[in-house]
Amino acid sequence: MALSMDGLKARQLAEFSVPAASVGVAAGLVAGGLAAFVGRPIGEALLTGLGLAIPLALFGAGYAVLLALGKIPAGVFAPAAVYWVIGFPLSLLVHSVVTEWTVAGTPGLPAEPLKFLAFRALLSMGFAIGFIWMHEQLGRHWWPRILEHNPYSLRVVKQYVELADSLAERKAATDRHRTKKRRERTA
Amino acid sequence: MDVTSKTSEVPEEPAAAAVTDRVWKAGRLEPMPIRPLPPAPPSLHILGPTVFLVALGVGMGESYMWPRLVLVFGPDIRWLFMIGVTLQAFVLLEMARYAMATGESIFFGAARVFKPMMWFFYVAAILIYIWPGHLSAGAAAFEEISGIPWQVSACVALVFVGVLFSMLSVIYNFLEKLLGFLIGFLVVGTSIIAAIVGSWDDLAQTISGMFAFGFLPDKALSDVWFPILVGSIAFAGPSGMQQMWYTLQLRDSGAGMGAHIPKIRGLRSADEAESMPSRGYMFDTENPEEMKKWKGWRKWVTFDALLLFWGITMLVTISFTVLAMSAARENPNVANLIEGGDREAALKAMSDAFASAGSPILGTLFFAFIALIGLNATLGLFDSFSRGQADMTYYFIPGAKRFSMSRLYAGFLWGVITFGILILLFGPADGPAGILDILAFLSTFAMGAYCIVLLLVNNKLLPKPIRPGPIRNVIIGFGAVFYLGMLFYSLVRFGVVVG
Numbered sequence: 001m002a003l004s005m006d007g008l009k010a011r012q013l014a015e016f017s018v019p020a021a022s023v024g025v026a027a028g029l030v031a032g033g034l035a036a037f038v039g040r041p042i043g044e045a046l047l048t049g050l051g052l053a054i055p056l057a058l059f060g061a062g063y064a065v066l067l068a069l070g071k072i073p074a075g076v077f078a079p080a081a082v083y084w085v086i087g088f089p090l091s092l093l094v095h096s097v098v099t100e101w102t103v104a105g106t107p108g109l110p111a112e113p114l115k116f117l118a119f120r121a122l123l124s125m126g127f128a129i130g131f132i133w134m135h136e137q138l139g140r141h142w143w144p145r146i147l148e149h150n151p152y153s154l155r156v157v158k159q160y161v162e163l164a165d166s167l168a169e170r171k172a173a174t175d176r177h178r179t180k181k182r183r184e185r186t187a
Numbered sequence: 188m189d190v191t192s193k194t195s196e197v198p199e200e201p202a203a204a205a206v207t208d209r210v211w212k213a214g215r216l217e218p219m220p221i222r223p224l225p226p227a228p229p230s231l232h233i234l235g236p237t238v239f240l241v242a243l244g245v246g247m248g249e250s251y252m253w254p255r256l257v258l259v260f261g262p263d264i265r266w267l268f269m270i271g272v273t274l275q276a277f278v279l280l281e282m283a284r285y286a287m288a289t290g291e292s293i294f295f296g297a298a299r300v301f302k303p304m305m306w307f308f309y310v311a312a313i314l315i316y317i318w319p320g321h322l323s324a325g326a327a328a329f330e331e332i333s334g335i336p337w338q339v340s341a342c343v344a345l346v347f348v349g350v351l352f353s354m355l356s357v358i359y360n361f362l363e364k365l366l367g368f369l370i371g372f373l374v375v376g377t378s379i380i381a382a383i384v385g386s387w388d389d390l391a392q393t394i395s396g397m398f399a400f401g402f403l404p405d406k407a408l409s410d411v412w413f414p415i416l417v418g419s420i421a422f423a424g425p426s427g428m429q430q431m432w433y434t435l436q437l438r439d440s441g442a443g444m445g446a447h448i449p450k451i452r453g454l455r456s457a458d459e460a461e462s463m464p465s466r467g468y469m470f471d472t473e474n475p476e477e478m479k480k481w482k483g484w485r486k487w488v489t490f491d492a493l494l495l496f497w498g499i500t501m502l503v504t505i506s507f508t509v510l511a512m513s514a515a516r517e518n519p520n521v522a523n524l525i526e527g528g529d530r531e532a533a534l535k536a537m538s539d540a541f542a543s544a545g546s547p548i549l550g551t552l553f554f555a556f557i558a559l560i561g562l563n564a565t566l567g568l569f570d571s572f573s574r575g576q577a578d579m580t581y582y583f584i585p586g587a588k589r590f591s592m593s594r595l596y597a598g599f600l601w602g603v604i605t606f607g608i609l610i611l612l613f614g615p616a617d618g619p620a621g622i623l624d625i626l627a628f629l630s631t632f633a634m635g636a637y638c639i640v641l642l643l644v645n646n647k648l649l650p651k652p653i654r655p656g657p658i659r660n661v662i663i664g665f666g667a668v669f670y671l672g673m674l675f676y677s678l679v680r681f682g683v684v685v686g
Contacts, residue, residue, distance in 0.1 A: 023375065027375055027376070027379055052379070077494065088378075088382070092379075092383065095383070115387045118387060119382070119385065119386060119390055123382045123385075123506070126381075126502040126503075126505075126506065127375055127379070127382075129374055129494075129498065130373075130374030130375035130378060131375060133367065133370070133371035134368065134371035134372065137364070137368050137371060
């Protein structure tokens with residue numbers, strides 16, 4: 001029973017993480033797709049893309065899980081920046097190892113691995129802005145769909161409840177105002 | 188994401204308001220009725236109307252002109268970019284002050300002070316922005332990827348934009364979402380490319396160069412490079428009249444008193460558009476509750492100015508500079524081509540350098556991003572231009588009120604599209620060679636001029652409690668002197684406008 005509960009939770013968390021993982025997959029697959037487009041062997045293009053897509057998608061999903069569990073607030077930049085300062089350089093390290101593997105035949109670390117990581121950690125800030133931006137764009141369409149059976153989705157959407165409320169209120173107020181004016185005009 | 192729909196509400200007008208109708212007299216035109224200010228949105232938000240400014244601002248200046256200067260003069264020249272973008276962030280905040288307090292565009296504000304100033308912007312906008320040259324860089328990059336001749340893709344893009352904007356119910360909401368998504372993708376993508384091909388040293392030099400205040404080698408003061416430098420500073424972030432159009436997007440997003448102004452609709456739903464009020468509104472600045480809401484709005488727009496506008500513009504330009512530096516290291520020929528100023532050859536060489544250096548996909552990806560930047564700018568530019576001209580036409584050309592604002596918007600949109608297609612097929616895309624200098628002059632002059640307009644409208648037309656403080660005024664005043672001073676220095680000293 002406990003096992004199936006855990007299984008259910010994991011499935012719900014995975015479902016909640018779809019938008020976050022998609023950002024990573026998109027980043028990697030665009031890279032792989034373009035490699036195929038410019039005429040690289042399919043296998044090489046696929047590996048290059050996956051080498052980046054998988055780690056970014058996994059880290060993306062990790063971020064979403066923290067969000068779902070309420071460990072970090074929704075839509076706020078600072079926690080995302082801290083998260084990706086670790087996740088982004090590590091993802092690119094994996095990508096570098098995989099690329100080395102496809103080119104040289106054996107996996108290998110980049111020269112000066114610490115400098116490699118530090119540089120990417122600095123750039124991660126930019127990635128974090130883009131990530132949180134796209135994540136929210138995709139999530140806005142995805143979470144409301146799974147709201148009914150996914151408590152994590154419900155919890156996050158509730159964080160936006162104040163905003164959603166004002167949406168409804170504003171719409172109602174505007175409509176009331178317009179109907180009133182229309183009535184006045186026709187009268 | 189519509190700012191207001193997500194965050195604020197239009198308060199019901201108190202019944203008394205219609206009867207007593209207190210007004211705020213601003214300038215010579217119709218006074219503004221006092222209405223309630225909508226509550227400010229919580230600071231938690233990702234997107235806002237600033238996305239338009241980012242889409243317009245992150246263009247050739249960031250992706251080409253500044254990387255070029257870095258290769259010629261070294262990374263230390265970037266302190267001028269830092270000043271240019273920071274100044275633009277303050278301009279953004281001051282543009283927002285007037286637009287959010289009144290729901291009027293800055294053009295309307297200019298007309299309240301002195302009508303000919305508004306007419307200058309009306310004519311300048313047509314002269315500067317009617318030429319479809321801005322499409323060429325993006326479409327040329329697309330040609331590199333797809334092989335489709337750039338004139339074809341540019342014409343198709345023009346018609347597509349026209350049809351799309353005509354079919355939409357409310358244009359602003361759709362465009363904000365689309366541009367938001369595209370910019371998110373651009374930011375993620377450029378971070379990844381820069382992370383793959385760049386190095387620690389490139390980044391360290393690029394960033395430290397931003398603080399090398401005062402660095403100006405003799406070569407930069409030559410007749411060849413000074414006008415280019417002036418042009419590049421003017422193109423750091425949003426250039427020309429883009430900041431002025433931002434006030435219209437703020438209004439349509441419903442920020443501040445803009446919530447009381449109806450939205451512009453696509454041609455298909457133009458009949459549903461409500462009639463525009465003949466002027467903006469003011470809120471009661473004597474009421475502490477209203478002032479509290481106003482502070483909330485200022486906080487909201489400051490977040491936009493700092494993180495979204497300043498942060499993303501900086502990030503994209505840092506990424507592209509890192510890319511240019513690593514391309515030049517990879518292939519010294521790139522540096523020569525970039526310095527030589529042939530934009531297409533330089534971008535192609537950069538793409539080749541990435542393709543041969545890292546993974547071959549990078550070259551294509553690089554072009555894809557140049558094309559994406561072009562698309563963003565085109566979408567933003569057509570919308571903004573039509574919005575600005577429709578606004579001024581509606582309010583200030585006698586008889587224009589017969590047409591709704593949405594119809595005027597559609598008229599300008601299709602006008603500029605038709606003219607654009609004709610020029611792409613038969614004429615010079617950037618404009619006739621003989622007037623190129625005049626257009627470059629007008630574009631930079633408009634920036635100095637809007638700083639002066641900002642000082643006037645914000646200090647003369649707004650109630651005292653919401654006027655800018657002395658520091659803000661000094662910064663905007665510095666902007667006017669900076670843009671106009673450099674423009675005229677270049678003109679008098681070298682006889683050249685801007686590069």
